[in-house]
Amino acid sequence: MLAPLAGKFAAVTGAGSGIGFAIASRFAREGARVLLLGRDESRLQQALERIKNESHESKGIAHSIFPHDVRELQSWTDLIANHPDIDVLVNCAGVTQSSLLVRTSPSTVEDILATNLHGAIWGCKVIGRAMIRRRQGGCIINVSSLLAAKSATGTAVYSASKAGLIGLTTSLAQEYGVLHGIRVNAILPGYISTNMTRSLEEEALIKKIPARRFGTPDEVADAAAFLVKNQYANNCKINLDGGLSAT
Numbered sequence: 001m002l003a004p005l006a007g008k009f010a011a012v013t014g015a016g017s018g019i020g021f022a023i024a025s026r027f028a029r030e031g032a033r034v035l036l037l038g039r040d041e042s043r044l045q046q047a048l049e050r051i052k053n054e055s056h057e058s059k060g061i062a063h064s065i066f067p068h069d070v071r072e073l074q075s076w077t078d079l080i081a082n083h084p085d086i087d088v089l090v091n092c093a094g095v096t097q098s099s100l101l102v103r104t105s106p107s108t109v110e111d112i113l114a115t116n117l118h119g120a121i122w123g124c125k126v127i128g129r130a131m132i133r134r135r136q137g138g139c140i141i142n143v144s145s146l147l148a149a150k151s152a153t154g155t156a157v158y159s160a161s162k163a164g165l166i167g168l169t170t171s172l173a174q175e176y177g178v179l180h181g182i183r184v185n186a187i188l189p190g191y192i193s194t195n196m197t198r199s200l201e202e203e204a205l206i207k208k209i210p211a212r213r214f215g216t217p218d219e220v221a222d223a224a225a226f227l228v229k230n231q232y233a234n235n236c237k238i239n240l241d242g243g244l245s246a247t
């Protein structure tokens with residue numbers, strides 16, 4: 001039987017670790033050719049080897065890496081010059097925040113917005129333009145956060161960046177969807193066990209989560225695979241937070 005994502009070429013930012021790695025790995029297991037993006041080349045290379053070794057479906061498929069900084073528009077134009085045929089883009093790269101706004105330095109504010117929000121905007125613009133030119137549709141997934149909609153202390157800039165991704169997703173679902181058949185969707189994870197949440201007080205936090213645990217990167221990857229496969233999913237925003245958004 002043909003693997004569900006056979007023939008797809010999927011680029012994933014932040015693919016060297018955590019949720020981005022899990023998404024790239026899941027796509028590869030479902031038959032896609034994957035392009036792993038991130039700043040740390042050796043980490044990307046290790047992630048690529050893991051994917052090749054763990055996925056039988058990867059035999060004969062030329063997965064690759066591309067060192068890339070989402071904050072730099074030039075990095076995106078270099079990427080598309082080398083890989084003009086991307087038909088799935090996952091904007092997953094991100095940095096977090098743990099500081100009251102009044103104590104957050106201007107450079108930190110700029111870095112969070114440049115990475116989490118501008119990075120995804122550049123990706124949607126540059127890769128979206130290439131998808132439009134190819135006239136074969138496409139799928140973009142923005143990894144937002146529960147914190148786009150729910151309050152927390154010490155995350156104001158992060159929350160603003162992730163709320164921005166929701167606006168970006170809604171606008172482009174219409175702008176790209178109507179004329180070009182490019183679907184744009186978002187995932188809003190709650191607490192997921194990755195490097196990003198390692199320093200949090202998990203025991204205290206899980207008491208507030210109806211599922212009584214953090215999610216796994218694979219559970220987020222499940223949602224990403226669904227969004228690529230389901231052709232009716234456009235402007236779909238998936239809460240994946242163990243029920244925390246309902247509390």
Ligand SMILES: NC(=O)c1ccc[n+]([C@@H]2O[C@H](COP(=O)([O-])OP(=O)(O)OC[C@H]3O[C@@H](n4cnc5c(N)ncnc54)[C@H](OP(=O)(O)O)[C@@H]3O)[C@@H](O)[C@H]2O)c1
Binds near residue numbers: 019092093146188
């Ligand atoms: N874990 C959670 O609970 C949670 C919840 C909601 C949303 N999220 C979102 O999920 C996404 C993935 O996070 P994660 O939990 O998997 O954490 P992670 O393991 O720290 O992954 C973050 C990734 O972003 C990449 N990155 C950071 N800055 C970059 C830049 N300027 N250019 C390119 N890549 C950059 C990092 O790679 P390099 O350093 O190698 O570049 C890293 O692979 C983030 O957008 C995060 O906000 C996470």
